[in-house]
Amino acid sequence: MTLKSMTGFGRADGSHDDWRWHWELKTVNARGLDVRMRMPQGFEAIEQDLRKALQARLKRGAVQIFINVDRDRAGADIHINSELATHLMSELDRLADDMGVEPPSLDTVLGMRGVVETADTSETDEEAEARLTAVTASFMEALDSLVAARAEEGAKLFTILESVLLEIETLVTRAGDIAATAPENLRARLEEQVKELLANRADMPEERIVQEVALLAGKADVREELDRLKAHITQARELLAKGEAVGRKLDFLAQEFNREANTLCSKSSDTELTRIGLDLKAAIEQLREQVQNVE
Structure with a gap:
């Protein structure tokens, strides 16, 4: 399946007898499918069929549909209302005389x-x-053109999203390497904190000290967040491979990415890990922005 963007443009021209028309279809981002179409007089009968055809091809996006219609009347009979023209000329001449200006030309009256x-x-x-x-046939040509444009943009999005996911994966791996070396540093900090607890609260029960140590250790452990981030990366790639109409799921997943990155930063007591966490948040924000364009 092909990943599709919600941004696209399609056009087509058509004609029949003395009629000429031009279709333009434009789509941009939207939470759902919002179709705006206004057919000119004499074309209303096909509006519902056109909407159904569009809804069968598009799942999300704000769609604007324009049709410009012209009818060649070169062979039609022309009639000049001489009585009306004479009356208008007379009234306009009188008005021009009263205002002291030049009277209007015949072209103006015609x-x-x-x-x-x-x-x-x-x-x-x-x-x-x-x-x-x-008219319907040319609309379908414009719709085909629009769908192709959205697919082309979707292919570009796929490349960008894969690149961002690779960056996130690299940062998560680096964070994991730092987290793997953290126990020794954490043990040293905990020993210092236990000494402070014993010095300040000599009467504190041993069980309470164990609880405090366990709490401090839990607050500093980011392995769970890293595991969830890895799972999110796998799920995001599965969605990209699935293709069509995964924009909402990717958007929700980007929020989950951000939640884990925030927790990682808040737990971190290591300068390098914190820096990686901030880089991770920036990459996730880029992911979220790009996901907004996915159908």
């Missing part, structure tokens, strides 16, 4: 609504159906 009329060449039901079939 451009006014109702002066020049084009005879309506109405379609038969069969002609309208043929036109809408052609």
Whole structure:
């Protein structure tokens, strides 16, 4: 399966008889699938079918659908409303004279609504159906183009996410190496802390001292966090390999990554481990940002 981005663009042109149109489909990030489409007059009958076709191909993203329609009326009958044109010319001449300005030109009057009329060449039901079939076919071409663009962006995302996961894995390995050498340092610190406890609380029971030592040791042990981070890396790679419509799961997993990194930093008493933890948080933030683009 191919990983897909929620960002993409598709277009297609179409024509039928004296009709011409141009489709543009744009998608950006969104939590779900949000489709915005407004069909011009005479095209509304296919809107629901187009929405269903789009919903079958896309799972997430904010989708904007535009269609620009033009009809060639070169062969249509033209009628000039002479009575209206004469009346407008007279009124405008009078108004121009009152204002002391030049009267409007004939071109201005001809451009006014109702002066020049084009005879309506109405379609038969069969002609309208043929036109809408052609419009639908070109929409599907635009949709194919959009899906291909999202897949191309998805391939780039896959490479980026794999690279970020490799960086996270490297940092986790380095943190594990430091954590493996920590027991000796931890033992020395605990011995000092036990001496302080005995000096300050000579009457403290031995069981209480053992509890305090165990608590301190537990707070400094990051192996559990590192194990969970390794498990998250494995799960993230499995999701990437699975491909389509894993964006929500990857987003949730990025939050889990961040939670473990925060805990690691809060537990760390080693300067180098803390630095690695901060680098890890930066890499996880990069992962989270890129995951926002995945369908």
